[in-house]
Amino acid sequence: MIVGEHKPIEEIIESIKDYSNVLVVGCQTCVAVSLTGGDRAARSMTEALAHAFKESKPLHIFENSMLERQCEKDWIKPFFDLPQGVDAILSLACGAGVQTMADIFKGIPVLPGLNTTFLGAQDAPGVFNEKCAGCGDCLLGLTGGICPIARCAKHLLNGPCGGSSKGKCEISISLGRDVECAWHLIVDRLKELGKLDNYEKISEAKNWTPGGAGGPRQLVHPGETPF
Numbered sequence: 001m002i003v004g005e006h007k008p009i010e011e012i013i014e015s016i017k018d019y020s021n022v023l024v025v026g027c028q029t030c031v032a033v034s035l036t037g038g039d040r041a042a043r044s045m046t047e048a049l050a051h052a053f054k055e056s057k058p059l060h061i062f063e064n065s066m067l068e069r070q071c072e073k074d075w076i077k078p079f080f081d082l083p084q085g086v087d088a089i090l091s092l093a094c095g096a097g098v099q100t101m102a103d104i105f106k107g108i109p110v111l112p113g114l115n116t117t118f119l120g121a122q123d124a125p126g127v128f129n130e131k132c133a134g135c136g137d138c139l140l141g142l143t144g145g146i147c148p149i150a151r152c153a154k155h156l157l158n159g160p161c162g163g164s165s166k167g168k169c170e171i172s173i174s175l176g177r178d179v180e181c182a183w184h185l186i187v188d189r190l191k192e193l194g195k196l197d198n199y200e201k202i203s204e205a206k207n208w209t210p211g212g213a214g215g216p217r218q219l220v221h222p223g224e225t226p227f
């Protein structure tokens with residue numbers, strides 16, 4: 001799923017301070033799971049902003065609204081009528097959701113309430129870890145299902161580096177928490193799978209064109225017309 005974090009409240013306050021009627025809109029899909037964009041998060045944001053502006057200026061924060069998915073025009077158009085007088089939208093969606101909303105509500109600024117951070121998985125309740133960097137040419141078949149691009153701090157295709165110690169990545173020191181060395185995990189997994197011969201294969205320099213270096217990517221299914 002796409003994981004997002006709340007922007008600092010001071011930054012959000014600054015971004016909406018010139019508007020009078022702000023609608024907070026949550027998104028019920030990925031960022032709801034990562035606890036930053038769903039119903040409860042949108043309600044908390046609405047309350048926090050109402051409180052922040054209580055004495056400084058007459059800003060009306062509308063009751064929050066929810067959309068199932070802000071990244072799909074088909075989900076936005078039929079289910080969303082803007083309340084009268086809204087002059088800005090604070091979107092608690094990922095960057096794709098914010099931009100899709102901005103495409104639909106062209107005359108109204110759509111401001112991001114989240115920082116979109118990574119593609120990840122929930123490994124324990126409330127704990128999300130980055131798992132994929134969307135490189136466009138997946139290597140997981142070679143690496144035992146562990147991504148060296150998203151999970152190795154140096155994005156090494158042939159690892160581990162000399163900083164791996166007792167299975168931990170050297171980045172653990174600066175992060176102040178234990179981070180598994182992705183390549184240590186890969187070797188262990190390949191052993192379990194009886195596929196250590198994969199580890200003997202040297203990966204060539206990666207072509208990053210499908211990963212975005214070739215420009216914005218698009219997927220078109222046959223029979224569908226891109227917007």
Ligand code: SF4
Pocket residue numbers: 131132133134135136137138139140147148149150
């Ligand atoms: S190899 Fe690429 S597509 Fe596969 S998980 Fe890693 S970043 Fe994602």
Ligand code: SF4
Pocket residue numbers: 151152153154155156159160161162163164165168169170171180181182183184
């Ligand atoms: S210690 Fe492991 S995870 Fe960390 S940068 Fe080196 S190879 Fe990558």
